[in-house]
Amino acid sequence: xxxxxxxxxxxxxxxHLKGMLLREKEVELxxxxxxxxxxxxxxxxxxxxxxxxxxxxxDKNVPPFDLVxxxxxxxxxxxxxxxxxxxxxxxxxxxDAIDAVFVLPGGANELEEAIGKPEPAGPQAxxxxxxSAKGGTGKTTVALNLASHLRRNGGNVVLVDGVMQFSSxxxxxxxxxxxxxxxxxxxxxxxxxxxxxxxWEGPGGLMMLLAPPRPEQADLVGSADLANAVTNLAxxxxxxxxxxxxxxxxxxxxxxxxxxxxxxxxxxxxxxIFNARAALDAFxxxxxxxxxxxxxxxxxxxxxGGLQRANVEKALKLPVSIxxxxxxxxxxxxxxxxxxxxxxxxxxxxxxxxxxxxxxLLATKRK
Numbered sequence: 132x133x134x135x136x137x138x139x140x141x142x143x144x145x146x147h148l149k150g151m152l153l154r155e156k157e158v159e160l161x162x163x164x165x166x167x168x169x170x171x172x173x174x175x176x177x178x179x180x181x182x183x184x185x186x187x188x189x190d191k192n193v194p195p196f197d198l199v200x201x202x203x204x205x206x207x208x209x210x211x212x213x214x215x216x217x218x219x220x221x222x223x224x225x226x227d228a229i230d231a232v233f234v235l236p237g238g239a240n241e242l243e244e245a246i247g248k249p250e251p252a253g254p255q256a257x258x259x260x261x262x263s264a265k266g267g268t269g270k271t272t273v274a275l276n277l278a279s280h281l282r283r284n285g286g287n288v289v290l291v292d293g294v295m296q297f298s299s300x301x302x303x304x305x306x307x308x309x310x311x312x313x314x315x316x317x318x319x320x321x322x323x324x325x326x327x328x329x330x331w332e333g334p335g336g337l338m339m340l341l342a343p344p345r346p347e348q349a350d351l352v353g354s355a356d357l358a359n360a361v362t363n364l365a366x367x368x369x370x371x372x373x374x375x376x377x378x379x380x381x382x383x384x385x386x387x388x389x390x391x392x393x394x395x396x397x398x399x400x401x402x403x404i405f406n407a408r409a410a411l412d413a414f415x416x417x418x419x420x421x422x423x424x425x426x427x428x429x430x431x432x433x434x435x436g437g438l439q440r441a442n443v444e445k446a447l448k449l450p451v452s453i454x455x456x457x458x459x460x461x462x463x464x465x466x467x468x469x470x471x472x473x474x475x476x477x478x479x480x481x482x483x484x485x486x487x488x489x490x491x492l493l494a495t496k497r498k
Contacts, residue, residue, distance in 0.1 A: 132159050135246060136179040138198065139214070140165040140189055144235070148183060148214065151242050158246070167193025167201075175205040176418070178388060181246045183233065186215040196227065203228035207355035207385040208362055212245045225319025228355075256365035259492065260293075260390035262375040263397060264406035269430040270396045271299040272462065272472070273455070274374040276485045277394075277492075279471035281370055282337045284489075288370040289330065291361060292342040293386050295349035300374050301341060304333045305469045312341040313360060314351050322356070323363045335474050340364065354385035361389050370492075379413055387417075392424045392492065397443070399435040404446050411447060425449055428488060431457040452491050455484040 135158055139145040145163045152158050161179050164170040167190045174182055182202055188195040199211045212231045215221045223229045233245035261274035271294075278290040292300040295313075310331045316322050330338045340360060343349055364371045373390065376383055387393065393414070397403040407427075414420065427447060429440070432454035440451050458472075461479045465472040473482045 133157055133180045133246065134159045134161050134177070135181040135183065136161040136170060136173055136177070137163040138165075138167065138170040138182065138184040138188060138195070139163055140185065144185065144214075147236070151237075151239065152246075154239070155243070155246075166190050167195070167198040171198065171201055171205065174202045174209060178206045179209055181210045181212060183212045183214050183246070186213050186219055186221050199228045203355055204381070206388070207353075207358035208389050210247055223320070225317075225321075230320055255391070256369055256371055257392060257492065258361060258365055258371045258373070258390045259392045259394055260373050260375050260387055261394045261396060262387070262410070263377050263395070263403075264410040265397070265400070265403045266377045268396045268398050268403055269455075269462075270377070271303065271374050272466070273394070273396050273428060273430065273485070273488075274372055275300060275303055276471050276473045276482070277488060278370075278372045279335050279337050280473045280482075280485050280489050281372075283335055283473065286370055287368050288337070288372065289364050289368040290333075290337060290339045291364065291371060291373040292340065293357065293373045293375045293383075295342050295352050295357075295376075295382065296346045298342040298374075300339075301344070303466050303469060303471075304339070306331055306333065306339075306341055308344045310341055310344070312343055313356070314343045314348050316356070316360065318353070318356055319359070322359050323366070326360060326363045327367070334470050337471075338368075352382075354382045357382055358385040358389050361386060365389075379410065384417070387414075387419070390423060392426060393419065394426050394428060394492075395447075395449075396428045396430055398431050399429065399438040399443070401436075401438075404438075404443055408446055411449070426452040426488075426491065428452060429454045431455070433457055453484055453488045455488075456480045 137148050152160050184195050210230045212233055213221045213229050214233050216235050221232050223232050231245040263270040278288050281288040292298050311329045316329050331341055333339045397407045427449050433456050458481045461476040465475045
């Protein structure tokens, strides 16, 4: 079901658009708002699939072409459609945050094209954000090996490097500096058809969307580009695993918005637990608790410092799904050889814990 918000200050035009949308089978109308401020609040809180904005909206506080840019920043995965008339032509351009244009009076076919045709029915992709609120927890190792295990067992999986600057993932796989990455993708609607060509095949046949090879290239990738890339990959892959930065900034929130599962990685370290609790508080304010599944992974769980699993569960108010042991030989050796642990040391206890984690995720997807 596609959730659509209309921003229109002319009652007769608003009624015309409402009538057209209500005749569409896979559309839910979130409402009609005559002002940019009100629409922006709804778009920020509800994250609609589509927002239709009148190009002639008479709002001095938030003019229509400023409004679409502000909605794009607040909800990067939302499709933004400008409604106009033949006398006022508008061009859809990614740099203007305009994904499509609907010209009044228009017809059902034109409307469907503007708001986006329904995706073919099929299993919903599992978008897994592997997140840690503190560096040094082994988050990237978990993400890489989880994706590699799923691929080794026949899973339709892709791994996305969400760390645009100073990525660790590139250090753990033998990706050449000139390997294609997210910076090679066009922005906006052109990204979908091109995204397959930007993937790099890693060890074990794992497909990966790499981060830029140089730190200064991170500025070339916007928050909307990240969310758009993951959304497009979810149309092809059953599992999209994203190695996330350890912060809560605009780019990270854009990725978390499109995630279906947040895999929270921490250790038996007071700062790691404290930061995880703070992150969960932020997620609650963002409304994620009711929209996403959470799995807690304690890495290097044999190094406790006197803490226990029950301490973590009490602090986070969530059950711990998996405790992963440390391995001072196999883990660093696989990193140096740039070969995932589950491929080079398949029988190691850490690899077995990864297998348990994968089984838990698959069970979660079936629910």
